[in-house]
Amino acid sequence: MGKIALKRxxxxxxxxxxxxxxxxxxxxxxxxxxxxEDSVPVQEKDAARLLVYNLVKYQRPTGKYVIIRVNGIYSEYIDEDLEAAVRAKPDAIRIPKVEHAYEVQKIAKRITEIEKAAGIEEGSIELWCNIESYLGVLNAREIAESDPRVVALALGAEDFTASMKAARTKASLEIFYARNAILMACRAAGVEAIDAVFSDINDVEGLKEDVKLTRNLGFDGKTVVHPRQVDVVNAAFTPSKKEINYALRVLAAIEEGKREHKGAVTIGGDMIDKPMELRAQTTLAQARAAGINV
Amino acid sequence: MALNIKQTAVAGTMESSDVMVTVKPAAEPGLAIHIQSNVLTTFGDQIRAAVEDVFAEFGIRDAEVFLVDKGAIDCVIRARVQAAICRATGEGFNWKGEDK
Known part of the structure; x- marks a missing residue:
């Protein structure tokens, strides 16, 4: 398994x-x-665009993957948002409320045009697509595979549940299918899957439970809306010492089996199969990406 | 095409790390810059230079500018002055001008 960039x-x-x-x-x-987008009042869209442009261009943080979320594809702001965002040269542009592959392709084409005009390396800016409606979920695979720039899909649970006429609950059963549909689309396309926000910033225990499910399902990361959520989510996505040790044992046992030409290998009576090997490799890749020396 | 300040416009807030910029049509020729800041003694020249740079980029020579600085760094000052000028001229920002 290759190097994975941290997007916890x-x-x-x-x-x-x-x-x-x-x-x-x-x-x-x-x-x-x-x-x-959502955090900027309509009357401040112009000023926010210039502020973000200047900050990313002149005060870009080091050691972080920098993303600019633009306004919606059909909004009156998208053209100028792209002019600014591309020239700021973030790692990625995040597009809200994507529902169809052709929408992504249209945005990607426009980004290429601006890259050319601005003398920026073509294809250097990646795309994250927010999936925030039932239609987006249904078309998740074609969206994930729509353009080489797409590197991640992110679930937006509030808008998704609104589109479904569903209630939004802490148990989150109403987004269980969407989470899995997006995950499968991401795995099929080889892009990363980012889980939805946990909205109650005061409920740390609820966040812990939620992100535990997020990680167990297979997501690569989670969107957070408040700084106090960052360390909780990072910790959940960083393999524990016990998990790392088990992964090392699994891979060592497989190596030993190969050396001794064994048809099957076991740990503590458990047969080690291909999925276990894959999980062990993923655990170690996540640990290395998190800076753990394994 | 040279731009003209057509109306009074404001950008920015009084929050920490921000600057509130007011741009007005010039009462007399030239760029009159008025700065209110707790760090005026130390950074006044730097703030003034940032404002002058932005006006030069827009090709605007005549305007009156008022800044209430709350500890904004250079790129925030640039952004707020750009926004205030766009609002005062009624023109959109020339993104292609950034490609030079």
Whole structure:
């Protein structure tokens, strides 16, 4: 398994607030999302666009994956948002409310045009697609495979449940199918899967439970809306010492089996099969990405 | 095409790390910059230079500018002055101008 980049946490920072944008870099999030969409009032869209552009261009945080979330594909702001976002040269642009592959292709084409005009390496800016409706979930695989720039899909649970006429609950059964559908689409396309926000920033125990499920399902990371959620989510996505030791034992047993030409190998009576080997490799890759020496 | 300040416009807030910029049509020729800041003695020249740079980039020579600084760094000052100028001229930002 190759090197994996850390995308455990994506922290939103409002493009309307310099202090919010400047402070966000001092937390431990892996990805910092400069937001031009929901957190910016309509009358401040122009100013936020210029603020985010200048901050990313002149005060880009080091050691973080930098994302700019633009306004919706059909909004009046998208053209100018792209002009600004591409020229700021973030690692990725995050597109909200994607429902069809052709929407992503249209955005990707426009990004290429701006890259060319601005003398930026073509294809250097990646895309994250927010999936926030039943239609987006149904089309998740074609969205994930729509363009080489797409590197991640992220579930937006609030808008998704609204589109479903569903209630939004802490148990989150109403998004269980969407989570799995997006995960499968991401795995099929070879892109990363980012889970939805846990909205109650005061409920740390609830967040722990939620992110435990997030990780067990197979997600690569989770969007967070408040700095106090960052360390909880990072910890949940960092393999424990026990998990790392078990993964090392699994891989050592497989190596030993190969050397001794054994048809099957076991640990503590458990037969080691291919999925266990894959999980062990994933655990070690996650640990290495988190800076753990294994 | 040279831009003109057509109306009074404001950008920015009074929050920490921000600067509130007000741009007005010039009462007399030239760029009149008025700065209110707790760090005026130390950073006044730097703030003034940042404002002048942005006006030069827009090709605007005549305007009156008021800044209430709350500890904004250079790129925030740039962004707020750019936004105030766009609002005061009624023109969108020239993104292609950034490609130079």
């Amino acid at each position: 946490t994506s922290l939103y920072a409002s493009g309307a607030s310099p202090v919010n944008l400047l402070q966000a870099r001092f937390y431990n999030e892996d990805c910092l999302v400069y937001d031009l």
